[in-house]
Amino acid sequence: MHPNVDTSHDSSIPEQPALAVPSLPEVFSTVAIPPTGNWFRRLFAFAGPAYLVSVGYMDPGNWATDIEGGARFGYRLLWVLLLSNWMAIMLQTLASRLGLFAGRDLAQACRDYYSRPVSIALWVLCEIAIVACDLAEVLGTAIGINLLFHIPLLPAVIITAADVLLLLALQKHGIRKFEALIFSFIMVIGFCYLVEMFLVKPDLGQIVSSTFVPSLDSSSLYVAIGMLGATVMPHNLYLHSSLVQSRKVQRRERDLIAASKFNLVDCAVALNIAFLVNAAILVMSASVFHRNGVLVTEISQAHATLTPLVGTSLSSTLFAIALICAGQSSTLTGTLAGQIVMEGFLQIRVRPWVRRLITRSLAIVPAALVIVWKGEEGTYQLLILSQVVLSFQLPFAIVPLVQFTSSKAKMGRFANPTWLKAIAWIVAAFIISLNVWLLVETLWG
Numbered sequence: 001m002h003p004n005v006d007t008s009h010d011s012s013i014p015e016q017p018a019l020a021v022p023s024l025p026e027v028f029s030t031v032a033i034p035p036t037g038n039w040f041r042r043l044f045a046f047a048g049p050a051y052l053v054s055v056g057y058m059d060p061g062n063w064a065t066d067i068e069g070g071a072r073f074g075y076r077l078l079w080v081l082l083l084s085n086w087m088a089i090m091l092q093t094l095a096s097r098l099g100l101f102a103g104r105d106l107a108q109a110c111r112d113y114y115s116r117p118v119s120i121a122l123w124v125l126c127e128i129a130i131v132a133c134d135l136a137e138v139l140g141t142a143i144g145i146n147l148l149f150h151i152p153l154l155p156a157v158i159i160t161a162a163d164v165l166l167l168l169a170l171q172k173h174g175i176r177k178f179e180a181l182i183f184s185f186i187m188v189i190g191f192c193y194l195v196e197m198f199l200v201k202p203d204l205g206q207i208v209s210s211t212f213v214p215s216l217d218s219s220s221l222y223v224a225i226g227m228l229g230a231t232v233m234p235h236n237l238y239l240h241s242s243l244v245q246s247r248k249v250q251r252r253e254r255d256l257i258a259a260s261k262f263n264l265v266d267c268a269v270a271l272n273i274a275f276l277v278n279a280a281i282l283v284m285s286a287s288v289f290h291r292n293g294v295l296v297t298e299i300s301q302a303h304a305t306l307t308p309l310v311g312t313s314l315s316s317t318l319f320a321i322a323l324i325c326a327g328q329s330s331t332l333t334g335t336l337a338g339q340i341v342m343e344g345f346l347q348i349r350v351r352p353w354v355r356r357l358i359t360r361s362l363a364i365v366p367a368a369l370v371i372v373w374k375g376e377e378g379t380y381q382l383l384i385l386s387q388v389v390l391s392f393q394l395p396f397a398i399v400p401l402v403q404f405t406s407s408k409a410k411m412g413r414f415a416n417p418t419w420l421k422a423i424a425w426i427v428a429a430f431i432i433s434l435n436v437w438l439l440v441e442t443l444w445g
Helices: 039-046 049-058 060-073 078-102 106-113 116-149 153-170 175-200 204-212 218-231 234-246 253-290 299-310 312-346 352-374 376-393 395-405 408-414 418-444
Strands: none
Touching: 039 253, 049 060, 049 078, 049 175, 049 234, 049 253, 049 312, 060 116, 060 218, 060 253, 060 299, 060 312, 060 376, 078 106, 078 204, 078 218, 078 234, 078 253, 078 395, 078 408, 078 418, 106 116, 106 234, 106 312, 106 395, 116 153, 116 234, 116 299, 116 312, 116 352, 116 376, 116 395, 153 352, 175 253, 175 312, 218 376, 218 418, 234 253, 234 312, 234 395, 253 299, 299 312, 299 376, 312 352, 352 376, 376 395, 376 418, 395 408, 395 418
16 A cells, blocks of 8 residues: 555545556655645645646747747737646646546556556657657757857757756756746746736737637648647646646545645636647747848747847847756656656666656767757757657547546546546547548648
8 A cells, every 4th residue: 555645544545556556656645735824824834736737838849939929920829728728637636636536647547557568568658758848948958058058059969968967957846846946947948938018019909809818720730730849748647647646635525525626726726827828928029020021040040039028139148048948857857758758667666866867868879960960050959859740649648538538447436427427538539530640631732
């Protein structure tokens, strides 16, 4: 049984397997929840996991797809960001419910349910998604280092391997300090773009109509799928289902239901902040580039979107700092996700810094090859491609998640109700359909 968990209080709660090992045991059930106190005090105790997840929705890959979408199509793809955000909130809520009610993260649930070959295949696909995501962090951080210190891109990519030192320093201080640092990164990333929205005065009428009226064709499909993959990241579903178990929640019905509600609030707030930041980046790109007919070929061009706020001299520096913050925060949460899937699928534990080096090494190689072959223009296209790869991995995480959270055997009476089950399967079908459409367009279009 999990340590520190009392399952004797309520027979309606599903039992975990007898030999279950807690997910991320170093942080499992380490954050105490006050049994009494006002609503905001208890909410604060639960706040954190969704913010760690949300940084993945503001990484350099998101920046690239948002900038490309705004520069090429103006405001037209804002609805993709909104719809992706709604889907992300629903799926992350399902992931948190799996962790709370079943006491298993998504990787553990897959290992419990599927055959060994299927579990291994799902693990490989998830690792590909993590490497694709880390590739975006490598490129984004390297470009930030290049802008800030004028170090050439290739050496800057090698320098990104040193972020393992930051991970080693952080892991000594507990999950709450880790969450606080990530939240600080989010504020740095979002502040400039959210403020600038009020300064450049974009076309509010077009923004509203583009946000709520879908428009998609074969020319914008590739970028739209990249935006979808950048927002609804597959490995973040594994991450969230584990992180919610860092809270010390008694396995009684009333406590688990309360925890589920607080996690829903945490998720909605964190992911809507991420949505506002992404929407602001897309709007600024549309206002600065699309409106003036400027073709974006390098992500470093995007520092021009900050010029109205801070002037030309500081825009490059501020953009570089925000890009490095985005890359580092996503790198740290990506390492946690890597630990979770390796432990959950394979029951193999490695030190976090070893895991970090493995993933980063796999990401550095293609980044270095593209820089040598294509230069910075190639890195921009590789950033967008990495997010499209994430979209193609999504069904392999979403289908098991919906299947498990709809199962009474795993969730007891907390299994998805019929209406939620229907919406979840519609979302899965929608994402699969978009991926198939892009595949058909690519092969025969």
